[in-house]
Each structure stands twice: as C-alpha cells, then as structure tokens.
Amino acid sequence: IGFSGQMHGLVVLDGDGKVLRPAILWNDQRTVREAAEIEERVGLARLIELTGNRALTGFTAPKLLWLRRNEPDVYARIRHVLLPKDYVRYRLTGERAIDAADASGTLLFDVRRRAWSEEVCAALEIPPEWLPPAHESTEVAGAGDQAAAALGVGVAHAGPASVVLGTSGVVFAALPAYAHDELARLHVFCHAVPNTWHAMGVMLSAAGSASWLRSVLGGEPAELDAEAAAWQPGAEGLLFAPYLAGERTPHPDPDARGAFVGLTARHDRGALWRAMLEGVAFGLRDSLELLRELGADPQVGRASGGGARSELWLLIVASALRLPLELTESEEGSAFGAALLAGVRAGAFADAEDAVARCVRVRRRIEPEWDYEEGYARFRHLYPTLKELR
Structure with a gap:
C-alpha cells in the first residue's frame, strides 16, 4: 500500500501510542505568533538555509510551539x-x-541532508526522539501529496513542471541540484525520488477562487x-487579485486580500468569471518566474486538479505561462504517484524514473x-497597491 498525505498536519501521541488531541491540519492559521518565534529563535536566514523555507503558519513546528504555549498539559504528555x-x-x-x-x-x-535537524530542534526545544525515523519514499514510506502528484504526472526529474489547479494552485519543478531561494518565496522540499529535490510555488486560492465566485454568481x-x-482576453481591463485566503507565493502574507479592479458597467457575469480565471493564471505565472530564477527551466507543464477539467481555463493558463500544458491519462495524481512508489519497492519497477516511463501517458x-504579457505586467501591481x- 502506497500513501500520499496532506503535508504539515500535526498528530501527537502519548507513550502508549494514543492520540492526545484532534489533529491540527495544514490550513490552520492559529500559529502566527509561533511562526515569528521560530524565525527569531533560529534566525530567518539560517532557517531558510537549513529547511529551505521560512516559518509559515501552516507548517508543523509552529503547531508544536502553539501546543506548548496554549495546551501545556497535552504538550507534557x-x-x-x-x-x-x-x-x-x-x-x-x-x-x-x-x-x-x-x-x-x-x-x-x-x-x-535529508535528515532531522538537530540544530532546529535544539533552538525550538523540541525533543528529537519524538520524531519518527525518516526514509526515502521508495522504501514504502509514502510521500507528501504534491511530490506524489508530481510523480503521478511524470515529474520525476528536471524537465516538465507540474501545474495543479486544485483548491490551491501549485507550480512544481524538480531541481537539477539542491538550491533554495534566499527569500523563501518558493518552498524547497525533498522530492519523492531518492536524493532529489523540488521547488514549488503555492497560491492559496486557485480553484478555491472559482468555487467562491460561482457561489456568488450562480450557474x-x-x-x-x-x-x-x-469576452476577449483581458476582459476590457478587468483584473482579479486571487488572494481570498491570504497568500504564500510570491507574497507570504496571511493578510493579503482579493479584489476586482477595473470594473465598469459593461462587465457582466462572464467578464467577472474570465477575470478570475486569468487572475489565477497570473498567480501561477508568479511562481513559474521564481522557479526559473532558481534554475528550473520547464518546457512543458503537466496539468492536474479539478480546474484542469475546464478547456477555457487550461488555454488561459497555458497562454499566461507561455508554456504548453499536457494532460495525462491518470487523473488521480497523488494516489497514482503513491502507487508507483510502492511498485518500486515491490520490484515492479527498477526505480521511480522507470515507473514514470512505463506508466505515465x-x-x-x-x-x-x-498574449497576456501586458495583462500580467498590470497584475503585478495589484498586491503592493x-x-x-x-
């Protein structure tokens, strides 16, 4: 059985293996204070150097510090x-x-180093013995959902990018070697392929923006x-800032807010919908540009997620990214990737690359x-404004 799982969530157990409290999941935003504390204790530059990321509220370590501060009886057990x-x-x-x-x-x-950081654990006063042994994904240890999903659409090595139009939007690229963004505008993680890494930009409201707008407009x-x-591309100057739940890439800002800008009496429901589709595509373009700065150079994107069912949205995203998009036969990216990884350990495939070559079509x-270059240039002014x- 191969596992893929939502990343960052926290499950705490006592010495008998019993759950101490309900899990705190990736989308929980209660840890703003603790995230700032982590960056102060470790030092922001050093934290990014070690972990490839800055301290964001969704990650696991801030949740542990929150428990220590707010539920000391649970933390003690x-x-x-x-x-x-x-x-x-x-x-x-x-x-x-x-x-x-x-x-x-x-x-x-x-x-x-692909190992628990004794330095970070010491700085945060988290006992390293609480943490489970870490393995490569091909040892049937499973994978985080984005790494598994990328493998499921064929992103096993530097080359194609994974473009995910899920509730959140992701542009994911395997790296030719380890690298991190000194400002941590991108997430840098270990890939599910042994001894490789990936970087990804994450926008928090991709198909989530579509769900919200549909609930408002109907249809x-x-x-x-x-x-x-x-409507023609650009919807006569109408722009959408897709920051409905804060943002991660390239603006790590939980207080970012969305907006429609440029509304006129001519704009109707279709114009609002098109501007939303384009605004999400521009948000994905932000991530792609940062990936290129880090050394990734994808020539094609592999699209997945619920938003990839929209022919119009795929065409808008391909145009905004200036990147051809491909759809694979399997639509179950994360589960399919986890199955491929399990297949490697079971001996069905020589390695992850062999699994992708034989199974991803x-x-x-x-x-x-x-041509969305003018619209994208205008979009980039929205967040600071x-x-x-x-």
Whole structure:
C-alpha cells in the first residue's frame, strides 16, 4: 500500500501510542505568533538555509510551539509526533515512520541532508526522539501529496513542471541540484525520488477562487466558461487579485486580500468569471518566474486538479505561462504517484524514473494561444497597491 498525505498536519501521541488531541491540519492559521518565534529563535536566514523555507503558519513546528504555549498539559504528555498519513500507517503496521518529502514540510528537517535537524530542534526545544525515523519514499514510506502528484504526472526529474489547479494552485519543478531561494518565496522540499529535490510555488486560492465566485454568481461551470469565452482576453481591463485566503507565493502574507479592479458597467457575469480565471493564471505565472530564477527551466507543464477539467481555463493558463500544458491519462495524481512508489519497492519497477516511463501517458497537449504579457505586467501591481490600502 502506497500513501500520499496532506503535508504539515500535526498528530501527537502519548507513550502508549494514543492520540492526545484532534489533529491540527495544514490550513490552520492559529500559529502566527509561533511562526515569528521560530524565525527569531533560529534566525530567518539560517532557517531558510537549513529547511529551505521560512516559518509559515501552516507548517508543523509552529503547531508544536502553539501546543506548548496554549495546551501545556497535552504538550507534557507528548512522546511521538506524526503527520496524518503516517498515523494511518502506524495504525496499519504499528511502525512509526515518515518520508523525506513529507518531513520537509515540518520545519524540523534539514532538507539538504535529508535528515532531522538537530540544530532546529535544539533552538525550538523540541525533543528529537519524538520524531519518527525518516526514509526515502521508495522504501514504502509514502510521500507528501504534491511530490506524489508530481510523480503521478511524470515529474520525476528536471524537465516538465507540474501545474495543479486544485483548491490551491501549485507550480512544481524538480531541481537539477539542491538550491533554495534566499527569500523563501518558493518552498524547497525533498522530492519523492531518492536524493532529489523540488521547488514549488503555492497560491492559496486557485480553484478555491472559482468555487467562491460561482457561489456568488450562480450557474454551472460550463455555463460560466461559455459566457467568459465571449469576452476577449483581458476582459476590457478587468483584473482579479486571487488572494481570498491570504497568500504564500510570491507574497507570504496571511493578510493579503482579493479584489476586482477595473470594473465598469459593461462587465457582466462572464467578464467577472474570465477575470478570475486569468487572475489565477497570473498567480501561477508568479511562481513559474521564481522557479526559473532558481534554475528550473520547464518546457512543458503537466496539468492536474479539478480546474484542469475546464478547456477555457487550461488555454488561459497555458497562454499566461507561455508554456504548453499536457494532460495525462491518470487523473488521480497523488494516489497514482503513491502507487508507483510502492511498485518500486515491490520490484515492479527498477526505480521511480522507470515507473514514470512505463506508466505515465500523455493524452492531450494544449498550446498557448493568447498574449497576456501586458495583462500580467498590470497584475503585478495589484498586491503592493492593495497592501497599501489596508
């Protein structure tokens, strides 16, 4: 059985392996104070150097510090720390373990060395014996969802990028060698392929923006797409800032806010829908540009996620990224990637690259069609302008 799991969540156990409290998940934002404390204790530059990331509220370590401050009785009883998928494995096998890809999202892992960071644990006063042994994903340790999903669409090495139009939006690229962004505008994690790394930009409201706008406007997605297609690219100057739940890349700001800018009396439901699709595409472009600065040079993107069911959105994203997009036969990216990794350990494949070569098939390719450079240039002014208005 191969596992993929949501990253960053915290499950705490006592000495008998009993859960001490409900899990605190990746999207929980209660740890703003603790994230700042981590950057102060370790030093921001040193934290980024060791973990490839700055301290964001969604990560695991801030949750542990929150428990220490707010639930000291629970904290005093902790003997084991697991991530959600690893707790499921523990219940199935009785074995505590984690993979390097998922461990990368804890802020307690030395991403370059692919091992727990004694320095970070000491600075945060977190006992390292609480942490499970770390393995490579091909040892049937599973993988974080994004690493597994990328493998499931064929991103096993530097080359294609994974472009995910899920509730959040992700642009993911395997790196030719370990590197990190000194400003931590990108996440850098261990890949599920042994001894490789990846970087990814994450926007918090991709298909989430579509779900929200549909709840406001009404209508079925196909109906809204048809109305949006009646508008020319740019929707006569209408822009959408997709910061409905704060943002991560390239603006690590939980207080970022969304907006429509440039509304006129001519704009209708279709124009709003098109501007939203384009705004999300521009947010993904922000991530792609940072990946290129870090040394990734994808020539094609492999699209997945619920938003990839929209023909119009795929064409908009391909055009905004100036990157052809491909769809693979399997639509179950994370689960498929986890199955491929389990297949490596079971002997069905020689390694992860062999699994991808034999099992991942491209079924469609979408070429860029429209020029969005002027619109993207205008979009890049939205975040700083909106920030000044708070």
